[in-house]
Amino acid sequence: MAGWLGGSQWASAQESGKQIFQKACAACHSIGAGKLVGPDLAGVNDRRSEDWLIKFTKSSQALIKSGDKTAVALFEEFNKMPMPDQALSDDQIKKILAHIKEAGGSSAAAGKDAAPSAPAAATAAAAPRDAIQLGEDLFQGKIRFANGGPSCNACHHVTNDALLGGGVLAAELSLVFSRMGKQGLSAILAGGSPFPVMQTAYAGKEFSDKEINALVGFLQHVDQEHARQLPREWGWRMFSAGVGGVVVLVIVFSLAGRRRKKRCVNQDIYDRQVASE
Numbered sequence: 217m218a219g220w221l222g223g224s225q226w227a228s229a230q231e232s233g234k235q236i237f238q239k240a241c242a243a244c245h246s247i248g249a250g251k252l253v254g255p256d257l258a259g260v261n262d263r264r265s266e267d268w269l270i271k272f273t274k275s276s277q278a279l280i281k282s283g284d285k286t287a288v289a290l291f292e293e294f295n296k297m298p299m300p301d302q303a304l305s306d307d308q309i310k311k312i313l314a315h316i317k318e319a320g321g322s323s324a325a326a327g328k329d330a331a332p333s334a335p336a337a338a339t340a341a342a343a344p345r346d347a348i349q350l351g352e353d354l355f356q357g358k359i360r361f362a363n364g365g366p367s368c369n370a371c372h373h374v375t376n377d378a379l380l381g382g383g384v385l386a387a388e389l390s391l392v393f394s395r396m397g398k399q400g401l402s403a404i405l406a407g408g409s410p411f412p413v414m415q416t417a418y419a420g421k422e423f424s425d426k427e428i429n430a431l432v433g434f435l436q437h438v439d440q441e442h443a444r445q446l447p448r449e450w451g452w453r454m455f456s457a458g459v460g461g462v463v464v465l466v467i468v469f470s471l472a473g474r475r476r477k478k479r480c481v482n483q484d485i486y487d488r489q490v491a492s493e
Contacts, residue, residue, distance in 0.1 A: 233315030236308055243408025244299075244400060247319045253400035254294060261317045270309050275301045295395045300410050342440070343433025351434025352378060354427060365421035368431070371413070374438045375445045386413060393432075393439035401432045 231239075237247075244253035260269070264286070272279050272287060276299040279287040291298070304312075343351075353359040356379055357367030368389075373382030375390040393401065405428045409415055423431070480486075 231308075231311075233311030233313070233318075236304075237312050237315050239408075240302070240304075240410060241312065243403035243406075243410060247316055252403070253297065253396045254299070255290075257316050258320065261313055266310070266313065269313060270306055273302055273304060273309050273312075277301065297395055300412065302410075343429070343436055347430045347433040348437045350426075351430035351432070351437075352376075354430060355379070355434055356382075361421065361427060362424050363421040365418045365423065371417075374435070375442055376438050377445050386411070389435060389438070390442050391439055393436045398432055398436070401435060402428055405431060 241257075245255065245257050246252055248256065248258040250256050264272075268286070276287060276291070278301075280291050350359070354361060355368040355372075355374070357369065361367075369379065369382035371383045371386040372389045373384060374388070396404075404410075404414075405423050407418075407422055409418075
């Protein structure tokens with residue numbers, strides 16, 4: 217399952233393959249321990265060519281759009297979860313591949329292009345109610361993160377009747393728990409995010425273990441309750457509310473203006489002067 221190698225814009229060329237892998241790939245991939253967010257990479261050097269692996273790691277979406285059958289198949293198998301483009305050099309990717317080969321791991325654990333198991337939200341035990349509530353408050357900014365990071369809904373949206381709405385800069389997260397599971401989400405929130413915007417937003421503002429557990433519990437709850445929530449078209453509602461407000465103001469000012477003086481103060485004097493000429 218080659219293509220889901222992670223990367224990072226801040227991975228230094230001087231770092232070892234293991235260091236780059238831990239920073240850029242370990243949140244989504246294991247080497248011989250089974251599937252996480254993406255496939256287990258044990259034996260990946262034997263299943264794919266080095267050239268293919270380098271191309272996919274740098275830009276999986278470019279390879280998918282080119283029609284590469286293997287890339288498209290991986291994309292489909294793993295819930296169409298796109299891997300961010302990576303600013304890694306060929307040498308850095310080769311270091312990662314060398315580390316994967318050296319680390320070994322069981323190819324049986326990786327499986328033969330095995331697809332993800334049943335949705336995580338359907339099988340995982342629900343989080344405690346107080347953790348879900350804390351996660352909801354943290355997500356929408358009612359409670360600030362301990363280290364001052366921005367609220368999640370500044371960039372993300374979830375379909376949940378308890379929340380007004382969210383941003384559209386980053387991915388919609390209503391079903392993210394089914395796609396990534398507790399382990400994958402926890403790894404990303406713990407500092408293993410492969411997404412450059414998130415890396416920048418939370419640099420030096422790491423989540424605490426309690427905050428991570430609360431956010432994961434909330435996202436699991438949102439995922440499980442998704443089908444029972446009402447979809448909201450906030451864009452049209454906001455537009456309609458704005459138009460309605462303008463109409464109401466026009467009517468109010470029109471009614472209030474009916475009592476205003478319709479002629480100038482000196483109109484009678486002017487009329488007498490005109491009549492006397």
